[in-house]
Amino acid sequence: MNEAFSHPVAGQVPVLRLGDVLLVTLQGDLHDSMAHRLQQDISETIVRSGVTGVVIDISGVEMVDSFLGRVLAEIAAQSALLAARTVVAGMRPAVAITLVELGLTLPGLRTALTTEAALESLARPVAGPRSGGGRGESP
Amino acid sequence: MDTAAGVGTRLPIRSDMDLVWVRQHVRQAAAELGFSLVDQTKLVTAASELARNTLVHGGGGEMEASHVAAGGNRGLRLTFSDTGPGIDDLDRALSDGYTSGGGLGMGLGGARRLVHEFTVETAPGSGTSVRVTSWVSRPPRPREDV
Numbered sequence: 503m504n505e506a507f508s509h510p511v512a513g514q515v516p517v518l519r520l521g522d523v524l525l526v527t528l529q530g531d532l533h534d535s536m537a538h539r540l541q542q543d544i545s546e547t548i549v550r551s552g553v554t555g556v557v558i559d560i561s562g563v564e565m566v567d568s569f570l571g572r573v574l575a576e577i578a579a580q581s582a583l584l585a586a587r588t589v590v591a592g593m594r595p596a597v598a599i600t601l602v603e604l605g606l607t608l609p610g611l612r613t614a615l616t617t618e619a620a621l622e623s624l625a626r627p628v629a630g631p632r633s634g635g636g637r638g639e640s641p
Numbered sequence: 642m643d644t645a646a647g648v649g650t651r652l653p654i655r656s657d658m659d660l661v662w663v664r665q666h667v668r669q670a671a672a673e674l675g676f677s678l679v680d681q682t683k684l685v686t687a688a689s690e691l692a693r694n695t696l697v698h699g700g701g702g703e704m705e706a707s708h709v710a711a712g713g714n715r716g717l718r719l720t721f722s723d724t725g726p727g728i729d730d731l732d733r734a735l736s737d738g739y740t741s742g743g744g745l746g747m748g749l750g751g752a753r754r755l756v757h758e759f760t761v762e763t764a765p766g767s768g769t770s771v772r773v774t775s776w777v778s779r780p781p782r783p784r785e786d787v
Contacts, residue, residue: 531664534657565664565682567689568748596682604686604751 515540517547523555523624524548524586525617529562537573544577548584555624556581559617561592571606578611588612589620649707654695654721663692663704667719670706674715675777684717684775687755690748691721691771699723699769709774716757716776724768731761 515536518525524547526540544556558574560566566574578588591614601607614620650670652663667688671681688704695702702723709716728734735750749771753759756773763769 531661533661564668565685565689567686567693568751569689569693594682596679599679600682600686600755603683603754604690605754606751 514543517543519547519551519553520621522553523557523621524551524553525557525559527559527562531564532570534569537570541573541577541580545580545584548581548586554586555621556586556588557614557617557620557624558588558590559592559620560590560597561594561617563597564594566593566597566601568604568606571601571608575608575611587624589614589623591615591617591620649705652704652706653701654692654703654723655701657696660689660692660696664689666704666706667717670708670717671775674708674717676717676775680775680777683755684719687752687773687775688719690752691719691773694748694771695721695723695769698728699725701725702768711776714776714778716774718772718774720770720772722768722770727765727767727769728761728763729765731763735761 515529515532516527517540518527524544526544528540532540547553548556556577558577560574563570574590578590581588589612593613612623614623650666652666653659654663664685668681668685671684676684692704695704700723702721702725705720705722707718709718735753749761752771752773756775757779758772758774760772761769762772
């Protein structure tokens with residue numbers, strides 16, 4: 503097995519700017535070190551570009567364990583301190599079922615079913631915490 | 642009375658790169674055995690938690706994966722072993738919210754909920770071995786349990 507040529511994930515996670523929002527697309531299986539780098543990259547990009555929203559698309563992610571769950575929660579917390587709101591979009595049903603059974607419900611994390619719904623929820627004015635982006639209903 | 646079928650595969654757990662291999666191997670093995678998508682995801686997630694424990698708390702080790710069969714049912718058995726410091730207080734380590742490694746404290750107790758069978762052998766100073774088994778279709782409960 504030649505490790506140098508068989509990395510399941512090559513290079514970096516793409517971080518794309520769309521107006522006032524950073525769009526981050528996670529795909530496949532992320533190394534821990536790559537997740538940590540992403541965490542830093544997002545904070546630095548928020549400060550540099552002054553975006554007010556971050557959308558993390560995880561529709562291509564097959565598994566979220568407690569490590570990746572913590573990274574997502576920390577990205578959201580860091581972004582909030584830097585005046586940006588974070589929405590995690592596109593979680594697969596099997597991932598949601600597994601996270602709950604694992605005991606990780608990530609209460610502070612805003613979610614949306616699709617990237618489109620996440621962008622819409624970020625375009626709306628700020629509501630209370632856990633306003634639940636994506637379903638389009640408010641109490 | 643279950644029997645191990647075929648030779649187990651051993652994978653080293655020495656770096657976060659190895660965690661990726663472990664997850665991919667378990668995903669593939671579970672898919673080949675016919676696990677549903679949700680059950681594959683549960684087993685892969687449990688394997689990821691346990692392999693990270695082996696790496697972070699055990700100082701590295703290995704995973705052995707083998708097919709098991711019992712009464713017409715098939716399953717996957719994963720054993721994570723290290724020669725690290727062992728676990729002092731297993732009950733505490735299995736409780737939610739307990740963490741000694743900077744995680745969310747869901748590792749061991751959370752992994753236990755994601756599999757059908759779960760056993761830990763550990764003693765201070767002599768390493769830790771965690772063995773989990775999940776079945777493609779869970780065997781029916783004995784009548785007296787119903």
